[in-house]
Amino acid sequence: MATTSSISTVKSAWWEPRIDRAVLKGLMGRSDWPGLYFLGMWVGLLLVTGLAIHVSRGTWWVVPAVIAYGVVLGFAYAPSHECAHGTAFRTRWLNEAVLWISSFVWGESPTHRRFAHSHHHTYTWHWKLDAQMGYSNPVSLRTYLGDVIGLVEFLPRLKLTLRHARGRILERERVYLPDTQVPTLVREARILLTGYLALLAWAVIGQTWVPLLYFFIPRFAGAFGVFLFITTQHMAMNQNVYDHRQSSRSMTNSWLSRLLYWNMNYHIEHHLYPSVPFHALPALNAAIRDQLPEPSPSLLAAHLEILRTIAAQRRDPTAFAHHPLPGAPSAPPSGTGS
Amino acid sequence: MWVKLCPVDHVPDDDVVEVSCDGKLYCAYRIAGQHYVTDGLCTHQVARLAEGYVLDDIIECPMHNGRFHIPTGRVEGPPACEPLRTYRVRVEQGELEIWIDAA
Numbered sequence: 001m002a003t004t005s006s007i008s009t010v011k012s013a014w015w016e017p018r019i020d021r022a023v024l025k026g027l028m029g030r031s032d033w034p035g036l037y038f039l040g041m042w043v044g045l046l047l048v049t050g051l052a053i054h055v056s057r058g059t060w061w062v063v064p065a066v067i068a069y070g071v072v073l074g075f076a077y078a079p080s081h082e083c084a085h086g087t088a089f090r091t092r093w094l095n096e097a098v099l100w101i102s103s104f105v106w107g108e109s110p111t112h113r114r115f116a117h118s119h120h121h122t123y124t125w126h127w128k129l130d131a132q133m134g135y136s137n138p139v140s141l142r143t144y145l146g147d148v149i150g151l152v153e154f155l156p157r158l159k160l161t162l163r164h165a166r167g168r169i170l171e172r173e174r175v176y177l178p179d180t181q182v183p184t185l186v187r188e189a190r191i192l193l194t195g196y197l198a199l200l201a202w203a204v205i206g207q208t209w210v211p212l213l214y215f216f217i218p219r220f221a222g223a224f225g226v227f228l229f230i231t232t233q234h235m236a237m238n239q240n241v242y243d244h245r246q247s248s249r250s251m252t253n254s255w256l257s258r259l260l261y262w263n264m265n266y267h268i269e270h271h272l273y274p275s276v277p278f279h280a281l282p283a284l285n286a287a288i289r290d291q292l293p294e295p296s297p298s299l300l301a302a303h304l305e306i307l308r309t310i311a312a313q314r315r316d317p318t319a320f321a322h323h324p325l326p327g328a329p330s331a332p333p334s335g336t337g338s
Numbered sequence: 339m340w341v342k343l344c345p346v347d348h349v350p351d352d353d354v355v356e357v358s359c360d361g362k363l364y365c366a367y368r369i370a371g372q373h374y375v376t377d378g379l380c381t382h383q384v385a386r387l388a389e390g391y392v393l394d395d396i397i398e399c400p401m402h403n404g405r406f407h408i409p410t411g412r413v414e415g416p417p418a419c420e421p422l423r424t425y426r427v428r429v430e431q432g433e434l435e436i437w438i439d440a441a
Binding site for chain 2: 012025028030085086087090092111114115118121122178180181273274275
């Protein structure tokens with residue numbers, strides 16, 4: 001028996017921490033209960049904020065209620081993302097069912113979600129390779145604001161789904177989408193659109209505001225909530241490097257944020273080991289913390305760092321947010337960084 | 339022909355070990371007491387399956403979570419689309435062997 005470390009793989013290009021195989025295997029363990037807990041809390045928050053919409057109808061209080069509900073609804077991102085990895089639940093049908101429901105709310109077909117996101121993990125923020133990163137360093141303030149507000153969110157993805165429902169797949173999509181998956185993708189896009197149209201038909205035929213007040217309007221009005229978090233994952237970090245510690249940003253978040261975001265604030269850790277489920281990411285962090293940069297201390301600190309870097313990039317387009325690695329000098333090697 | 343892969347006691351219970359033979363990577367498993375061998379690289383994109391996760395009789399790729407049925411190589415979950423090659427195995431004098439068709 002021999003090892004063949006010389007074999008080049010998509011994973012071997014990336015920096016990996018030292019971690020015992022038995023420890024890692026333990027962290028990769030699957031269970032239904034953490035996912036059910038996080039999902040249950042999300043549904044509970046939807047019920048509470050949904051009730052707030054119900055009791056405030058006819059008053060101006062309905063505006064903040066719809067926004068609050070929309071913020072919670074937008075975090076459909078989290079179960080959709082985790083289920084796309086297939087790590088949310090041990091039970092496969094449960095994983096697939098939650099993937100479908102959360103992806104419907106999120107606005108992206110399960111197959112596109114999976115394949116585009118796989119590509120993102122292979123080429124994390126490698127410009128023109130990463131299928132999910134639509135911008136590059138230097139980042140403009142307009143790009144930042146568009147991302148945070150969620151302008152890159154539901155409508156563009158709805159257009160994408162419309163195109164897929166018509167069977168039109170772009171060349172750049174075929175890079176990550178095998179031909180064998182195209183019929184599935186088209187079928188799923190049509191199912192999603194049928195669902196959205198059914199909700200609209202309910203509103204028109206039933207002469208009711210319910211689908212608008214509890215789905216379409218809050219999806220737009222509250223999109224900024226989850227995007228405040230998603231924006232911090234890679235923006236203004238170093239790009240085109242094979243080290244997730246430099247191209248991804250972890251941050252310290254509150255209990256409620258971690259609950260809604262399914263622990264994706266441990267973003268470096270998630271990219272290092274996508275097979276480790278969301279609920280084990282704090283334990284993974286504890287196991288390899290000595291090899292990671294310090295996380296951003298808060299959501300606000302992460303955004304201030306992004307804004308500082310955007311300002312620095314106006315003077316020096318090669319600047320990026322530099323997170324010193326353990327044992328490395330605190331200044332970036334070539335005078336870049338902010 | 340039968341080809342020696344590794345000593346059988348190198349294969350962990352309910353887990354996977356990577357084995358190299360003639361420049362090719364294999365994964366050797368012992369699942370519920372039964373030995374299995376598959377190709378060592380994921381069919382989706384080149385990633386070493388032995389770094390992945392074994393859950394019952396499923397191996398999950400460490401890179402993108404594609405899943406394969408270990409005994410048959412059948413695809414069990416995307417983004418994997420192509421089945422994984424599996425091999426006939428036997429244990430001879432403490433060695434795990436696989437059957438490879440003569441070229």
